[in-house]
Amino acid sequence: MSKFVFVTGGVSSSLGKGLTASSLGRLLKCRGLRVTMCKLDPYINVDPGTMNPGEHGEVFVTEDGGETDLDLGHYERFIDESLSRNSNTTTGSIYSSVISKERRGDYLGKTVQVIPHVTDEIKDRVLRLAAEDVDVVIVEIGGTVGDIEIVPFVEAIRQFRRDVGRQNVCYVHLTLVPYLAPSGEQKTKPTQHSVTELRSRGIQPDVIVCRSDKDISGGLKRKISLLCDVPIEAVVSAVDASSIYEIPLVLHEEGMDAVVCRTLGIDPADHPIALGEWEGLVRRVETAGRPVRIGVVGKYVNLPDAYLSVVEALRHAGFHHGVQLVLDWIDAELVPGLLETDRLHDLDGIVIPGGFGERGIEGMVAAARYTRTHGIPCLGLCLGLQVMVVDVARELAGLAGANSREFDSRTPHPVIDLMPDQADVVDKGGTMRLGAYPAMLAEGSQVAEIYGAGAVTERHRHRYEVNAKYRSRLEQTGLCCSGTSPDGRLVEFIELPGHPYWIGTQAHPEFKSRPDRPHPLFRSLVASALERAEGREPRLIGIDDLDPVG
Ligand code: GLN
Secondary structure, rough: OOOOEEEEEEEOOOOOOOHHHHHHHHHHHHHOOOEEEEEEEEEOOOOOOHHHHHOOOOOEEOOOOOOOOOOHHHHHHHHHHOOOOHHHHEHHHHHHHHHHHHHOOOOOOOOOHHHHHHHHHHHHHHOOOOOOOOOOOEEEOOOOOOOOOOOOHHHHHHHHHHHHHHHHHHEEEEEEEEEEOOEEEEOOOOHHHHHHHHOOOOOOOOEEEEEEEOOHHHHHHHHHHHHHHOOOHHHHEOOOOOHHHHHHHHHHHOOOOHHHHHHHOOOOOHHHOOOHHHHHHHHHHOOOOOOOEEEEEEOOOOOOOHHHHHHHHHHHHHHHHOOOEEEEEEHHHHHHHHOOOOOOOEEEEEEEEOOOOOOOOHHHHHHHHHHHHHHOOOOOEEEEEEHHHHHHHHHHOOOOOOEEEEOOHHHHHHEEEEEEEHOOOOOOOOOOOOEEEEEEEEOOOOOHHHOOOOEEEEEEEOOEEEEEHHHHHHOOOEEEEEEEEEOOOOOEEOOOOOOOEEEEEEEOOHOOOOEEOOOOOHHHHHHHHHHOOOOOOOOOOOOHHHHOOO
């Protein structure tokens, strides 16, 4: 039977609950346990698909087309498992099911209440993840204890321990231990208050993870142990790490995974840990060599979390090549003014990531054109591909005023247009082309060589496509539509023969990159950028050139 770990947070948001949960997941996997993860989000949106990435961060897309919280990206990257939409539940989705059941009469005339109906629905969502082939389900609860919206979730996980048995549940609570410079002290009071709040809801934590910018001393751990009633070995000091991939090693050093195992009745001695590969990865991060500058041209550059998976995919590629990735966040709206400066020219490569809405589009088109005409490696992701096509249409195909219909409904040349089945969609939630779709790659093309395959599957999230009516006109310019849907109707990849690296994909390959297995498109982009950085004559990058450096 599966065991369950619930991770809650106190004191403040943004303490890194998702990363702590993911790191624990990695450690348990390194002990040979089979792990899956999920996130319970107390907000009312049915899913984060309709939320502004500039406020909430990226929307992570799962293979089955779930639009989920960005923490699922951390989960997938750390535990190296593909999750499904079932791994993210929100208050909105819980209420939506409860209300449908009520309308169908499933509650047989009962008064429908938070306890038991809403809490039962929450528990069902968690239980659904338990399976024959899962040893541990790690459940992260979004928000902090004390929030109004979190109460039903905390109540549900409290009941959970009684339902499945004490020895099958472990409660981990993450808090902040701030350092007060004037008195030179680390303070435990916020931790005490937050544990008191959790206890007032009937949950006694088994493990307390203390986030701090300084190590938590033995004396301080004893104090927290005494006041919060947890064994001293269950007080974990989680100091700020220099890279997120170091966190599993920090937590293991502190003995966290062993304590969690023991709480769950799993003898750590029966599951010795194999951390060698992960340590190797962290060493590569630490010994990164020459810097490679990659510009990210987008409109949400003030909140880099909006492009979290893109950044991580670039980092993974950097680890692979042993280079130090230097990111230059470029506000797309400012690009036209930057063209006369060295800012773009000094970059070794550019990524134009996904996005929605008109703001910044002309800057992205200008950036695409600049990289095309200056031989700078450029990778366009979804919207990125679309602006590359707009550039080629206007500059090479002579289609003046060409645009995506998303940004100019009256353009004379809608080279990017709504998919036919999207034309009448009114509902904004979950109605895009979402999740994994296959693509066939043209033989001998750069993408086929980079992937080392003739057919690939990538995750999608968009409403617009390259307009089939313009395809031959675009191809006459030399642009190569090097990947299409299996029926040949939709353009999935473009590239520009003769350019060292000018590749666009209608998908979001960043979601599938893993720290020890960088995605081929990012790996090859960074390889090409490295060549530019080294001042060598840029040349075509193929699969044989992708060996790690050093
Ligand atoms: N806005 C574009 C579309 O809907 C691109 C979406 C994206 O970049 N994910 O097609």
